Amino acid sequence: MRRYILKRVLLMVPTLLGVALVVFLLMHVVPGDIALLILGAGEQGGDVNLSELAKVRHNLGLDRPLYVQFFSWVWGIVRLDFGNSLWTGAPVIEELRIRFPLTLEVAVFATLVSTLIAIPLGTLAAIRQDTWVDYIVRVISIGGLAIPNFWTGILLILFLVIYFQWSPPLVFVPIWEDPWENIKQLFWPIVTVGYRNAAVSTRLTRSAVLEVMREDYIRTAWAKGLREFLVVVKHTLKNAMLPVITIIGAELAFLMGGLVVTETVFTLNGLGRFIVDAILRRDIPVVQTMVLMTAFIIIFVNLIVDLLYAWLDPRISYGAHRAGQR
């Protein structure tokens, strides 16, 4: 088992490099580059002079051979230098730092909100499976999933501006500086994202609880006549929470990507919108850095999940008794 863990950790390096390489190649295969945008190709009066274009490309290092560009970036990573944004010239890390607190706050609070809703609701639905309580919870949560996520945000904003002539503040203030201003800006995005995640988590909690409830030892507890509440809380939840918690942990990583639409709709200066802009502008160092970081989180979380399940179910095991090794 320990060897397996070591192998997986070591394999993370080539995996991450693989991701970085694929992204790099794709960004170069795709037509158009940032030099064109810098020269205002999209603006009226944009005079895309070929010699200026060559100059811009040279300044940004885009005319170097591909392998040089890739390896110099990788070499930079080793020294923790993630390069500079091709659009602003500022270090990528600095650009990320400006936007990170906002995205983190929305992600964390949304997850919190969704968890607080999902666990009680999901458990309730599981206990009362196939009753009207179950049906209602399932309909509401599927309904929540079915509505396109950008739609709810937009409808919400419209509602606020039409009836209250109000829209959230435009500038991000960290929560420790001015909590009220911070909440004014982030409350509705958190609610929008959290509501959606709650829908997902509710269903997952429900199935997880159902799972555990069927276990023999639980049925024995029922038969013994222990009060339902005790049975549920002490035995069921404890075991059911494990998969739910790992799911929530994994969701946190994906939340980052999912915030793209929310940040666009609510005008938040966050990482989600930033990576979309970077991709559309072909700001390659930014894209690569962000993809690398997200990939790292995802791969790491997957490893943890796999290990947890091996621990949970002795039938699945890695290492010496590896299934398939003859």
Add this chain to the structure above:
Amino acid sequence: MAQVMREGPMSLTTPQLTAVAAGRRWAGTRAWPAIRKFIVAKPLGAAGGVIILLMVLTAIFADVLTPYDPYTVNQRVQFTAPSLSYWFGTDEFGRDVFTRIVYGARVALFIGLLAAFVGATAGALLGVVSAYLGGRVDLYLQRLIDVMLAFPLLILALAIVTVLGRSIPNVILAIAIPIIPRTARIVRSNAMSIKENMYVEAARAVGGSHLWVILRHIIPNVMAPYLIMLTAQFGNAILVEASLSFLGLGTAEPTPSWGLMLSGSALSYAEKAAWLAVFPGLAISLAVFGFNLFGDSIRDALDPKLRHRS
């Protein structure tokens, strides 16, 4: 974007044990009586099924259902409110919204079904192969799956759409690819535990070839998680297409696609012509709702452990 891709009744990191169990026990059931039992026992799922059926019929009979063409621009009837001649009103070009919704069902179904099918099938195959061959092959294939999982849908969509163009097949490709690793993971864990079973060892001992073992024993047992992923991703694919269109990477005008209708005109004209936002939104929500209800109940039905206490 990636968050959207994580939905589904049996989400990707759901207890793999359930999938395994479902796979094992389903191997023996017969199809038809199971379906009848399904309708009775799972009214929600049946409702979902009805919605899907309606959608399919609408798509097939689109030209019968409406006399208009979804593309013709008619200045004289721009922004007409819903009326007898234009049931859902008209849009900013004077095109009938009902017509575009109805033809949009074709686009939605085509994209949803195909993307889910291609993605889930490719993923399932990958999972089976990875599990069956095991060892080093499995280890490295899993890393490939990790790479695919980690890859942002947005970059993939951008790459496909810019190089190959914003056509429907390309959008399908962009949506299908992220489904592959997610299905692969689930199917693989299922297949892995089946491999442990004695009867597989027995089949090999008797002299069966690899292919035969895979076809006869493993594949039937991974049908459950495969079908679950499939139905889960139908609805999801439609949502992802809507989001991609919102960001300008999905289908393009003048294609009548619900996602495009919702992202384009709907927002700017939401107050002047609310019907432009309401109907495509309802269509998407209903379709996804139906697919998810149906898939949810399939999942419940296929997992004997979760059948109602009896």
Add this chain to the structure above:
Amino acid sequence: MRRLTVGVILLTVVTLVGLWTAPLAMAQEQPRRGGVLRVALAADPPSLDAHQEQTFAVTQPMSAVYNNLVVLDPHNYPKIVGDVAKSWKVSGDHLTYTFTLHEGIKFHDGSELTSADVKASWDKVVFPSAGVISPRRGNYQMIKSVEALDRVTVVFRLHHPSPALMTSLAHPANFIFPKKHLDTDPHYFKTRAVGSGPFKLKNYVRGSYVELERNPDYWKKGLPYLDGVTYFIITDTSARTTALRSGRVDTELRFLPPVDVHTIKQQLGDKVVAAKIQSIGTFGVTVNAGKKPFDDERVRKALTLAIDRYDAVKTLSSITNLELIGGVMHPESQWALSQAELEKLPGFGRDHAANLREAKRLLAEAGYPNGFKTVLTNRNIKMPYVDLAVYLISVWKKIGVDAEHRVEETATWSQSRLNRDFELLIDPYGSTTVGDPDEMLDKFVTGQPENWGRMSDPVLDDLFSLQSKEMNEAKRIQLVKEMIKRILTKAWRIEGLWTTRLEVRTARLRNYEPMPSHWNNRRFEDAWLAAK
């Protein structure tokens, strides 16, 4: 006696009139000091150096921090007025322009602005060193040299006479930077702002806002009236509209779609002014003259004949900013053909049925009796790119031309355009200053960078070079009209429609009139905010 009566009556009348108008005269408001103007900025500025960038996102916020040599008069468009230049003289042969600067202009760091700074800044634009970008360099080809004769005199020498010189010099992005920083690092001003303008850069949070505060030592005494200007970066159009409606911002300085403006007006009524401005821009279709079948003049003519522009205006003006019909030069300018002349040219006649018949006939003659399939490449922006394309595609279907709509996002689209990788292309052009023919028409000249369609017509080339040097405006207008007629007759470009722009601002903003281009008039040095 009668004289006295008349006198009394006259006196009474005069007094009454005087009493009546006097309050009106006094109501000529006095500028009020104070207040911060909040603006919704539609895009993210890449850097703060307007010389090296080609987006309004830099010029809009930073104009208030700097001065230019000359500018378009904020209250008297299209007159050109001196900014740091007090006056200027033109030599008889039109080859030497001598500018005399104001004295006592101070940069924000206290140092004085002299001709050396003007020369250094203009050298950067016209003769950029290696590594320095100057996207608009092409507009200054006629400048041979820039000299600083003495502390307050700058001389521009030209290669040839150019009627377009002054408007080119007045381009809003031509800030005057302090020479001492340009000498140490030409990229200094990408991240820092040291200007002589009415406002100073207080804070810049990337992706979020640019905050400017009043310069108490501005060399134009008594100005500015505002305490500051803040530009909030809001890239989504609906979000900008929302910010205006809820009062989070006071104005949006580019343009908003007609429907959004209507909604804002409905909600805020008199608190807001929605100005419809004649901008100088047109959206049409560039034809790739190198690809079959577009090398055939008959095919091009057929495509333009099939478009009923009068119907197009009706359809598109309510949903986009496309509102005017014109050919090649702005229809309200002195260069435009008259309506009568225009209607004689293909695509502008009133009898649409006849036009359609003619179009089909031309196609048949060219060998396409049943039409043909083609690809219309477009940029991924709904208003007005995609909307125009939807209209054109539906219209061309009627003559059998089946155009597939290939929508690409900006970077891809600009690459397709650069590589000439298109058959038909939705392509705008326009002017950020006054719409001078040099700026507008050089895309029709063989070999010019903006000639995306690779068209080549030697007659047009000659006409262009003639008008470019013609100092007599009447003669120049004639030459330009010749060009227009030829371009439209041969359908070198398929004209679409011309834009107007809707600019929304709070009614409290006084002493400010928007200009055609949203790049201009962003200094706000003498604008002020009323209390209500």
